[in-house]
Amino acid sequence: MVKKWIGVSALVAVLVGGYFIVENKFSEAPELLAEEIEIEEFEIQEEENLLFGININGLQITEGIVGKNQTLSSILSPFNVPYEIIDQIARKSKDVFDVRKIAFNKKFTVLTPEDSSQAQFFIYEPNPSEYVVFKLDDLEIYKEEKPVELRHVEKGGVITDNLSFNMNRLGITNDMIDQFADLFGWYVNFQGLQKGDVFKVVYKEKVIEDQVVGITDIEAAYFQHKGQEYHAIPFEQNGEVNFFDQEGNSFKKSFLRDPVKYTRISSKYNLRRFHPVQKRYKPHLGTDYAAQPGTEIRTVGDGTVVEARFTSANGNFVKIKHNDTYTTQYLHMSKIASGMKPGTRVKQGQVIGFVGSTGLATGPHLCFRFWKNGKQVDWLAEKLPPADPISKENREAFERIKQEKIHQIAGILVQEEEKKLLAEN
Numbered sequence: 240m241v242k243k244w245i246g247v248s249a250l251v252a253v254l255v256g257g258y259f260i261v262e263n264k265f266s267e268a269p270e271l272l273a274e275e276i277e278i279e280e281f282e283i284q285e286e287e288n289l290l291f292g293i294n295i296n297g298l299q300i301t302e303g304i305v306g307k308n309q310t311l312s313s314i315l316s317p318f319n320v321p322y323e324i325i326d327q328i329a330r331k332s333k334d335v336f337d338v339r340k341i342a343f344n345k346k347f348t349v350l351t352p353e354d355s356s357q358a359q360f361f362i363y364e365p366n367p368s369e370y371v372v373f374k375l376d377d378l379e380i381y382k383e384e385k386p387v388e389l390r391h392v393e394k395g396g397v398i399t400d401n402l403s404f405n406m407n408r409l410g411i412t413n414d415m416i417d418q419f420a421d422l423f424g425w426y427v428n429f430q431g432l433q434k435g436d437v438f439k440v441v442y443k444e445k446v447i448e449d450q451v452v453g454i455t456d457i458e459a460a461y462f463q464h465k466g467q468e469y470h471a472i473p474f475e476q477n478g479e480v481n482f483f484d485q486e487g488n489s490f491k492k493s494f495l496r497d498p499v500k501y502t503r504i505s506s507k508y509n510l511r512r513f514h515p516v517q518k519r520y521k522p523h524l525g526t527d528y529a530a531q532p533g534t535e536i537r538t539v540g541d542g543t544v545v546e547a548r549f550t551s552a553n554g555n556f557v558k559i560k561h562n563d564t565y566t567t568q569y570l571h572m573s574k575i576a577s578g579m580k581p582g583t584r585v586k587q588g589q590v591i592g593f594v595g596s597t598g599l600a601t602g603p604h605l606c607f608r609f610w611k612n613g614k615q616v617d618w619l620a621e622k623l624p625p626a627d628p629i630s631k632e633n634r635e636a637f638e639r640i641k642q643e644k645i646h647q648i649a650g651i652l653v654q655e656e657e658k659k660l661l662a663e664n
Contacts, residue, residue: 290348290350291348291360291362291370291372291383292372292383293350293360293372295350297352297353297354298350298351298352298353298359298360299350299351299352299353300348300349300350301318301348301349301350301351302346302347302348302349303346303347303348303349304344304345304346304347305341305342305343305344305345305346305347306343307343308343309341309343310338310341311325311328311329311338311341311361312325314341314347314349314361315349315358315361315375318349318351318356318357318358319356319357319358320357320358320361320375324375324378327378328373328375328378328380331378331380332371332373332380335371335380335381335382336363336365336371336380336382340365341363342365345363345364345365346363346364347361347362347363347364348360348361348362349361349362350362357375358375359374359375359376360372360373360374360375361373361375366452367385367447367448367450367452368384368385368387368445368447368452368453369382369383369384369385370382370383370385371383385447385448386447387445387446387447387452388445388446388447389443389444389445389446389455390443390444390445390446390451391441391443392440392441392442392443392444393439393440393441393647393650393651394406394409394410394411394439394440394651395437395438395439395440395461395651395652395653396408396409396437396438396653397434397435397436397437397653398432398433398434398435398436398437398438399434401429401432402416402419402420402429402432402438403416405438406419406438411440412451412454414453414454415440415442415454415457417500418456418457419438419440419457419460420496420497421495421496421588422457422460422471422482422490423460423462423469423471423490424495424496424497425490425492425496425623426462426464426469426490427462427464427469430504432464433464433465436462436463436464436465437461437462437463437653438460438461438462438463439460439461439462439648439651439653440457440459440460440461441457441458441459441460441647441648441651442454442455442456442457442458443455443458457471457473457482458473459471459472459473459644459647459648460482460648461648461651469484470484470485470641470644470645470648471483471484471490472484472485472637472640472641472644472645473640473644474629474633474636474637474640476627476629476630476633477627481626483628483629483637485641485645486628487628487629487634487637488625488628488629489625489626489627489628490625491625491626492623492624492625492626493540493561493565493623493624493626494539494540494561494565494567494587494623495537495539495540495587495588496539497528497539498528498536498537498538498539498567498569498605498607499528499530499534499535499536499537499594499605499607500530500534500535504526504527504528504529504619524608524615525568525570525606525607525608525609525615525618526606526607526608526609526617526618526619527604527605527606527607528604528605528607529602529603529604530594530603530604530605531594531603532573532593532594532595532596532603533573533593533594533595534593534594535590535593535594536569536572536590536591536592536593536594536605537588537589537590537591538557538559538567538569538585538586538587538588538589538591539567539587540559540561540565540567540587541561541584541585541586541587542559542560542561542562542567542584542585543559543560543582543583543584543585544557544558544559544579544580544581544582544583544584544585544591545558545559545560545566545581546558546568546581547575547579547580547581547583549597549598550598551598551599552598552599553568553570553571553598553599553606554570554571554572554595554596554597554598554599554600555571555572555573555574555575555592555595555597555598556568556569556570556571556572556575556598557569557572557575557579557591557592559585559591564611564612565609565610565611566609566610567607567608567609567610568607568608568609568610569591569592569605569606569607569608570598570605570606570607570608571594571595571596571597571598571600571603571604571605571606572592572593572594572595572597572605573592573593573594573595573596573597573603574592574593574595575591575592576590576591576592576593579591579592609621
């Protein structure tokens with residue numbers, strides 16, 4: 240609604256009891272005064288009230304949740320949207336969002352003009368961070384992202400059980416736990432943690448409408464294992480941000496410590512192992528990680544796929560050449576990830592398949608094999624060289640950031656209840 244106001248120009252005169260004031264002097268008001276007064280008309284726009292970027296003044300709002308087996312047509316029919324419009328919207332929207340993917344239990348909003356019974360907008364939220372707008376009157380469809388708030392997080396705790404258990408108790412997500420484990424993987428054996436080991440981590444949560452939808456990378460981290468302290472300090476060198484310890488040595492290795500989230504190592508590299516299927520002694524030249532079926536398998540380093548196929552012994556497997564020195568192989572997958580074929584370039588940590596028990600396997604696990612200079616070696620015994628340490632020219636800048644991060648980490652207190660558990664042990 241627009242409100243109109245009438246203004247009288249103050250440039251001519253102001254009437255006061257039959258007289259008018261001009262240049263601070265009083266004079267009699269002539270009859271022509273009314274003709275000299277300029278009438279100005281101006282408008283004050285009513286403030287916009289936005290929802291999904293749409294001005295909802297004059298619109299009725301209906302919010303809902305998609306029911307079982309509901310479609311775009313069944314959702315919009317009660318809002319008097321003709322089937323012809325629904326059909327045109329469905330056809331036109333495929334490049335933006337396929338309406339056949341409208342899913343059970345997802346949120347939607349319908350906006351209807353107050354002077355009409357036919358809906359003008361349909362907004363669908365496929366996930367917490369996006370929404371799709373269907374403008375029904377002119378068949379316009381577009382997708383938008385919701386504004387994201389970054390919330391600073393500093394958390395610390397004491398190991399009383401295992402890393403996942405204790406981090407989850409603090410509300411730390413599995414994605415952050417994976418980041419943390421990858422960061423310290425070459426320094427700490429997470430299958431052999433002790434009660435009383437201490438962890439601290441700094442990062443940001445991505446928050447939309449008070450709901451956490453993701454996390455950023457780690458900004459600083461700390462682990463104390465068997466009395467040994469490890470600080471992970473981020474620093475940009477050669478155009479890339481990596482983590483360094485207190486002496487300026489890089490945390491980054493050529494390879495991740497573990498190619499899969501596993502429950503236990505069920506079999507190690509062994510030149511004389513009794514094969515559980517073939518029932519005879521033969522060398523086991525890999526490392527077996529027992530894990531749940533379907534668990535993601537990640538390449539431990541950058542490289543090129545040289546094989547991705549099935550054999551009766553190996554089952555579904557992928558083999559990756561990393562450089563002239565190192566090659567890795569991942570066996571017994573339930574399924575090879577899409578796009579894995581000879582010649583495909585892969586990045587460290589990329590999902591290349593999923594845990595299964597295909598081939599000669601008695602249960603779900605990953606058999607991981609590691610070649611060095613053309614010979615299979617014991618992966619768990621390998622000590623791989625780190626990336627370059629802090630250079631001399633960057634040492635002063637690194638020392639400043641190191642002190643800031645160490646001070647920040649020192650200020651993170653572990654929860655009181657965990658301190659008590661630690662004291663009791």
